[in-house]
Amino acid sequence: MSRPQRLPGQRPLARTLLLAAGWTLVALLGTFALDPFRNYQLALVAAYLCATAGLTVLVGASGQLSLGHAALMAVGGYGYALTSNALPFGGVARFVVALLAGALVSAVVGLLLGLAAARLSGPYLAGLTLAVVVALPAVASTWSTVLHGDQGVQTAFEGVPDALRRVIALEQWQAMVAVVVAAVVVTGLTVLRGGRFGLRMQAVRDDEVAARLSGIPAGRVKVLAFTASSVAAGLGGAVLCFVAQAVSPGAYTVGFSLLLVVAVVIGGLGSILGAALGSAVVVLLPWLIGRLTAGLPTDAAQRLDGNLAVLVFGLLLITVMALAPQGLHGALTARRRPIDEPVRTEEHTKVLVPTEEQR
């Protein structure tokens, strides 16, 4: 390391931002090469990436497991939809204000959840977060005058701005917006994790008692990590609402919430690239399966519809865990790393829930 004052493994901020801007530009240019449906899928991947990136940082770096990120996405979606419907003006300004409102609402809910979560660990924390997702439909129907129950909240159609109408299609515009939001989320999380706060999260994850003895306010670190992750998920939900023009409890089920965790684990816990791979798998796999079963007779295809994808996700999870415990990203870097370079031990000591010996 040429500059010892930097934390281990830390990049200079300017370089991180430059890289982020570069990759975002590449992704934006890439949307021109995709047909509308591919662009729509890209928008979905970007929206899911916001949530999975937040989740992977939460689980991988701070060691808190959340099974309820779908509910946090829904919170962001409802925040976006209700604000968007309440605003008197339209266009890009409405989108930005509504997006920020979605982020704010998910921050508040994430903070409250985080306060409870910081006192819990392991299965108790998982149970708490799971309960939030399970409660979502009941919350939506209890306050149905505002949240409109199972039907959910619909938002006005947000088309391509007039200036760009001739150049780009609707799906491409949605993909571009989603990519920019995802880029901001991912960059924010990278900076957060790469700096002092990231080091504190890791200290708390690896040994909470030792972290406290070193003067790290463990509780506050956990709450902040949960809040940051919640904002990321909320922004993902808001983007999804922007694309789908609707947010409803039916879109954020327990199954979907677990799928987010599966995406993070398949991609590689703690890795943001892994989160991106995981969200691509979550979007593309059901579609690919649909393509494959399209040739089957109607009643067989109908029986497999929706069920086969769950089965394949389960098999994929088991296979990845058996062959590449570090996930897809781990498998990629392991192959790329030269044999003589020593394996960074840090990656191997990452644990979800520390055992007694590790404590």
Added chain:
Amino acid sequence: MSQRSRSIPALVATALVAAGLSACSTPEASPGVTDDTITIGTHTPLTGPAAAGYSSISAATKAYFDYVNDNGGINGRSIEYVVKDDGYNPATTQTVVRELVQEEEVFAVLNGLGTPTHSSVVDYLNENEVPDLFVASGSPQWDQPEKYPWTFAYNASYIVEAKALATYAQETWPDKTYCVLGQDDDFGTDFTTGLLTVLGGDGLASTQTYSVSVQDVVAQIGAMQAAGCEVNFLATVNGFTALALGTAAKMKYRAQWVSSSSGGDYPTLVGYLGEDVAPLLLQGFVSSNYLPFSPDDEWVTLFQQINDEYNGGAQFSGNTVFGMSVGYLFAQALAQAGEDPTRESVLDALEVGTLTGNGIVPLSFSKDSHAAFEGVGITVVDKGVQDYVGEVFTTDAGSGDVVPFTGEPVALEGDGIPTA
């Protein structure tokens, strides 16, 4: 150092590839018509909570198209019907409708099912000028030719139904206490709006709502019993109609039930309540309908034959008639659209207003109206048979009067395959 040496060249290389690819433009849309086929698609729940009530509709439409195709198709083209499952989830509807339009390149979307689900794609379809025909939902929002020129409704609007049922109730049971149990979404709200238009602002003694995700209506039925309700209107889906009647029976609460057509399909209700008690619980049950449903109707006879031959003899219900009637209307529009149909020519065929469909009231399609049925007939269950009682009303979705209709239902012509 290794980070820097890897990521910068990777970035540059990817940027170059992307720049090269960006020269390609977006592909142009194809209308899904070949010399001997025409491909259309739909989104409908085949899995999930709403599937039980509605999955038989698309199967019936497909069976009707198979029947048409076996008899030479329309203008020599066979109709390919692509059915996509959306699980009644608007986010999934978005995905599958894009698949239909962009991957399957369908000519039109036919009979997309559900208010929340279809709301999420109606802008997309109109933006892309894809005919969005005969939406399977009674929401009045599909009838907005100015805002949604490519969207045409199919169901009679919930408001029209409610106004007709309220008028029938006032004539049949004057001075009784009226109440309503409605789903807590647009369905329940619109239906209640229609009831109040006829009954007056204080016409309902109790207004109860339920949520589909909560499978219990004891509190609501109890409140209606306590309020002394004698004639109960239902804006419920079939499952909850059965639940409401069953719950009331358990509570020994007798009332006259008057249901919207969406939750008043006798064969489906028998499926929920059981063969033994259904005829007793449903005796005198009033509902509305706008499609042929009398047991001796010639349309029903034809549809039963098609159902036996092309649908594997599946249970014959109101959904079967609904699905096949939608298929018939599309075939009629296609036949009118000429030898070489385009998306515009189908639109014109609908807006000219000469299509008849097969309902008991004439279709209302015109340049200014994209509503299909602006009237319904009253049906009553008697000794296990649901049939029209002769009363048919027409009205609009606004504050217009409810007028008795004296015309004849559309008669079956030939073998039920439209010709130009």
